[in-house]
Amino acid sequence: MSFKDQIAFVRQHIRRNRLRVFMTVLAATMGTAFLIVLASVGFGLHKTIKDEVLSNQMVTQVEVYSEELTDAKTDAMKKMDHVKAVVHRKQLAPTAFAELDGYTAGLNAYFTDFGEEATSGFKLAEGRFPEKPGEVVVGSGFAEQLIDEKATVKEGEELPTYKEALLGKTVTFKFEPLKEGAVSEEWPLKIVGIKEAPGKDWAFDGYLYMDDRLMPEMEKGLAAVSPEPEEGVEPDGFTYPQVNVYVDKLENVKSVTGALKDDGYSVYSVSEEIEQLDVFFLALKAGLVFVGTIAILIASIGIFNTMTMAVTERTREIGVMKALGAGPKLIQRLFIMESAWIGIVGTVIAVLISYGVSMVANAVLPVIVTAALGEDGADLGVTFSVIPWQLVLIASAISLGVAMISGWRPARKATKTDVIGALRHEL
Amino acid sequence: MIEVKGLAHSFRVGKKGKETEVPVLKGLTLQAADGEIVSIVGRSGSGKSTLLHILAGFLQPDSGRVLVDGTDLTAMNEAQRAAYRLDHFGFVFQNFQLMPGLTAFENVELPLTLKGVPAAERRRKVEELLESTGLSDIRSHYPNELSGGQQQRVGIARALITEPPIIFADEPTGSLDSETEQDILLLIQSLNRTYGITFVIITHDDEVAAIADRTYRMHDGELAEGGLRHVI
Ligand SMILES: Nc1ncnc2c1ncn2[C@@H]1O[C@H](COP(=O)(O)OP(=O)(O)OP(=O)(O)O)[C@@H](O)[C@H]1O
Numbered sequence: 089m090s091f092k093d094q095i096a097f098v099r100q101h102i103r104r105n106r107l108r109v110f111m112t113v114l115a116a117t118m119g120t121a122f123l124i125v126l127a128s129v130g131f132g133l134h135k136t137i138k139d140e141v142l143s144n145q146m147v148t149q150v151e152v153y154s155e156e157l158t159d160a161k162t163d164a165m166k167k168m169d170h171v172k173a174v175v176h177r178k179q180l181a182p183t184a185f186a187e188l189d190g191y192t193a194g195l196n197a198y199f200t201d202f203g204e205e206a207t208s209g210f211k212l213a214e215g216r217f218p219e220k221p222g223e224v225v226v227g228s229g230f231a232e233q234l235i236d237e238k239a240t241v242k243e244g245e246e247l248p249t250y251k252e253a254l255l256g257k258t259v260t261f262k263f264e265p266l267k268e269g270a271v272s273e274e275w276p277l278k279i280v281g282i283k284e285a286p287g288k289d290w291a292f293d294g295y296l297y298m299d300d301r302l303m304p305e306m307e308k309g310l311a312a313v314s315p316e317p318e319e320g321v322e323p324d325g326f327t328y329p330q331v332n333v334y335v336d337k338l339e340n341v342k343s344v345t346g347a348l349k350d351d352g353y354s355v356y357s358v359s360e361e362i363e364q365l366d367v368f369f370l371a372l373k374a375g376l377v378f379v380g381t382i383a384i385l386i387a388s389i390g391i392f393n394t395m396t397m398a399v400t401e402r403t404r405e406i407g408v409m410k411a412l413g414a415g416p417k418l419i420q421r422l423f424i425m426e427s428a429w430i431g432i433v434g435t436v437i438a439v440l441i442s443y444g445v446s447m448v449a450n451a452v453l454p455v456i457v458t459a460a461l462g463e464d465g466a467d468l469g470v471t472f473s474v475i476p477w478q479l480v481l482i483a484s485a486i487s488l489g490v491a492m493i494s495g496w497r498p499a500r501k502a503t504k505t506d507v508i509g510a511l512r513h514e515l
Numbered sequence: 516m517i518e519v520k521g522l523a524h525s526f527r528v529g530k531k532g533k534e535t536e537v538p539v540l541k542g543l544t545l546q547a548a549d550g551e552i553v554s555i556v557g558r559s560g561s562g563k564s565t566l567l568h569i570l571a572g573f574l575q576p577d578s579g580r581v582l583v584d585g586t587d588l589t590a591m592n593e594a595q596r597a598a599y600r601l602d603h604f605g606f607v608f609q610n611f612q613l614m615p616g617l618t619a620f621e622n623v624e625l626p627l628t629l630k631g632v633p634a635a636e637r638r639r640k641v642e643e644l645l646e647s648t649g650l651s652d653i654r655s656h657y658p659n660e661l662s663g664g665q666q667q668r669v670g671i672a673r674a675l676i677t678e679p680p681i682i683f684a685d686e687p688t689g690s691l692d693s694e695t696e697q698d699i700l701l702l703i704q705s706l707n708r709t710y711g712i713t714f715v716i717i718t719h720d721d722e723v724a725a726i727a728d729r730t731y732r733m734h735d736g737e738l739a740e741g742g743l744r745h746v747i
């Protein structure tokens with residue numbers, strides 16, 4: 089019997105039992121759609137949280153920690169495969185001040201290499217990168233740190249901060265003298281660029297970014313206003329190192345962090361966090377698929393029932409087919425095809441319904457949640473349900489597999505039909 | 516050419532554990548030459564249908580051999596016997612056994628569909644046969660829209676469609692009135708003459724036995740050559 093004729097034969101039987109097959113398909117559809125929609129919530133949450141993590145930090149950034157981080161070591165890192173840039177910022181340790189038109193700021197400052205910063209993705213909101221050691225970039229919140237300390241204000245009110253444009257102004261840098269009566273050398277620093285504000289509203293950047301070629305000079309200037317270091321006491325460091333390695337592509341982050349770890353560094357990258365996240369969500373999704381599979385198994389009882397009834401009803405016809413010369417394999421195939429048909433149609437409808445439910449959920453749920461939370465809830469940035477093709481594939485495989493397994497026993501029963509008994513069967 | 520040698524079969528009846536063996540066939544022998552009409556007569560319950568079921572390969576005998584053109588059917592497994600039936604045998608049943616969901620045309624077509632004959636060729640063959648058996652007018656009727664005689668004609672057409680060398684018929688006229696019976700018997704006779712098809716017909720009817728070239732009488736699990744007439 090050709091495959092085409094087998095299909096025609098199965099379709100003819102399905103047409104004769106339209107209502108019963110419809111109800112069975114409905115059950116299979118509901119089970120499969122339940123599985124897909126349930127698991128899609130896992131995929132949606134995963135996507136939401138991953139996007140959140142990725143938006144907070146640069147994915148290709150690897151933070152490197154070590155007891156000692158010297159320029160020689162960071163230069164070696166620059167030569168590693170897939171490394172785009174290595175930014176070695178040195179955070180100023182001693183207390184220092186900046187002054188501008190009578191406003192003073194306690195300084196948080198970095199020495200850095202602007203060439204590396206530029207390739208790593210350091211973005212300016214205004215101006216340009218420094219070209220000479222005397223030029224600097226300031227963070228977007230720098231002006232708020234410049235305070236007029238001599239201004240008189242009422243109790244409880246804050247001192248006024250610098251309100252004018254900073255670009256092109258020259259601030260004066262000096263150390264707090266640690267030695268009685270000493271006066272710190274002063275460095276005029278011209279602001280040529282203003283760093284782009286951090287992505288998050290709550291993040292604040294009041295740093296002063298200086299060229300690291302200034303460092304030796306300033307270190308000497310600090311020494312001049314500091315007491316002689318005591319014998320046997322390790323002097324406080326002038327800077328703390330902060331090293332970030334920037335990898336060319338996301339997929340190479342793993343190999344670079346691996347190489348850095350092999351070299352004895354402690355590293356941190358978002359990709360590691362994402363990896364843990366992935367493991368957690370894989371477990372969650374597997375759990376949801378498992379629960380959904382139970383729904384499909386319940387539907388399979390319907391398929392089993394329908395197919396068993398179909399076999400019983402058609403006992404005489406099976407007998408005639410066998411008498412005419414249909415082999416047991418063919419009989420079995422015809423019945424398995426019938427249950428597979430139920431599975432396929434159920435799955436196809438379920439996939440369509442699931443995409444519909446998923447779209448409606450993503451459109452409607454945020455509105456409801458926002459209404460419930462009031463204005464705070466505006467733009468939650470939450471995706472409730474995502475149906476990737478892998479989920480469709482897994483659900484289809486489970487649904488079809490279960491349909492065929494539940495049709496298998498009735499089909500076996502059909503092949504065992506005794507021809508003589510079946511021909512005697514009254515119907 | 517059908518040869519049956521030493522065929523014995525018994526059924527186990529009764530409740531489990533307390534079964535008793537009921538011997539139905541007791542080592543019988545039978546021969547049917549090509550192109551013969553062979554009839555098997557005997558009392559009800561004598562084992563005629565059981566014999567036919569074994570000849571057709573529906574049932575495996577306890578012992579003995581069934582040779583069709585030298586091929587031993589009893590040595591085959593179920594699937595092999597089914598395949599053999601499809602190629603070599605046609606069947607006509609007392610209660611017609613047409614598929615209720617198929618039209619007369621589709622019922623006749625079924626054996627060809629099972630054989631995997633292409634649709635166009637099937638259509639041509641079935642149309643030809645329906646024409647020659649006078650069934651063209653009822654081709655789109657379902658079995659429950661046909662008289663008994665019409666149903667049996669469709670049943671015979673279904674048995675003929677694969678052009679088998681042998682057709683088995685178990686009481687083919689058992690459900691028909693005597694006039695219709697005559698029509699059917701004439702049809703069988705003409706098919707036998709025209710195509711040289713071997714018929715093995717089970718009956719307890721004189722009229723049927725009358726068209727046979729050879730008649731066997733079943734009695735007490737044994738088969739004796741010589742028809743009803745000789746007994747009566
Ligand atoms: N499946 C079975 N199990 C047990 N006994 C059976 C079975 N089939 C037939 N028999 C017994 O075998 C004997 C022969 O039955 P069979 O149907 O071959 O008779 P028959 O000659 O065809 O009768 P009839 O002319 O009424 O059709 C009967 O006694 C019957 O009870």
Ligand SMILES: [Mg+2]
Nearest residue numbers: 563564565685
């Ligand atoms: Mg009988």
